[in-house]
Amino acid sequence: MSALVMTRPRLGFLGVGWIGRHRMEAMLGSDAITVAAISDALPDNSAQAGALAPGAVQLDDVDALLEQALDGIVIATPSALHAEQSIRALNRGIAVFCQKPLGRSRAEVAAVIDAARRADRLLGVDLSYRGTAGMRAIRERIQAGELGHVHAIDLVFHNAYGPDKPWFYDPLLSGGGCVMDLGVHLIDVALWMLDFPEVESIEADLFCKGQPLADRSAQVEDLGLATIRLAGGTVVRIACSWHLPAGQDAVISADFYGSAAGASFRNQNGSFYDFSADLLRGTQRERLTEPGDAWGGQMATLWAQQLARSNRYDPDCEKLIALAAIIDGIYEAAART
Secondary structure (H helix, E strand, O other), X not given: OOOOXXXXXXXXXXXXXXXXXXXXXXXXXXXXXEEEEEEOOOHHHHHHHHHHOOOOEEEOOHXXXXXXXXXXXXXXXXXXXXXXXXXXXXXXXXXXXXXXXXXXXXXXXXXXXXXXXXXOOOEEEEOHHHHOHHHHHHHHHHHOOOOOOEXXXXXXXXXXXXXXXXXXXXXXXXXXXXXXXHHHHHHHHHHHHOOOOOEXXXXXXXXXXXXXXXXXXOOOOOEEEEEEEEOOOOEEEEEEEEOOOOOOOEEEEEEEEEOOOEEEEEEOOOOOOOEEEEEEEOOEEEEEEOOOOOOOOHHHHHHHHHHXXXXXXXXXXXXXXXXXXXXXXXXXXXXXX
């Protein structure tokens, strides 16, 4: 099948709450897309999105959206719907950019990737922390060998508030708690930095309201701790939480320890959005990036630009299976403790 090259892809947006609208605004700001259609169950969301794209048709549901002549679809609906909606779009020959998680399990993620492969269509997921200037700068140093062998990585994401939508706390709808919501970013960053090495072992502890998670079918974790041992000897430790008394809105950090140097990524003053990154040598610190980069819509814009070049399947999305397998492994390991 030949690649379809388009100058400005026609996109449909399914789910235009805050995240969906933010990604739409970022894509429009880059002049990368045309917003052709919008669908959201809440009229207020649709109205706000329509103000950003007054030429877009407003539709009641996903069925009507998929009937449109679309090059791609941006999905920002509750997690339980991601895999099914992605597969439906791909089966119609429509490229997909989906909010994380792509699926609630490795099996769901693999099914979406199979659909993308069969349809020969581009598939992307909004793993947005790859788009921060700080993470990109650290990865450049790791890839260039400046840190030497990276043997330990510590990653933290504590959200003092937690989600404000009830479905996040429903295991059937969310697939999990803070590990599924926040830990996915931490795990992805660690794997992406090292080009997705194989996993050798996983240990984990999950808690709900201060007690070990007792029944994953009835509750979700609000604190997750995991140690992931990778091929090559790297040990990755993650900690993530909702509603933790963090003393500020959020604690977000990543530390990379190498045989030649280290690197550090930190949020500033409890911010969810402002980060700095430093290269560390002994007691010396070199600032790599300052806060203030507009990173939130970076991955969405990059996907749209790739779609404009070619709508064909990109096998890089298969790495999402490894990410989902680790999340499955964390839940399985915690159940054994």
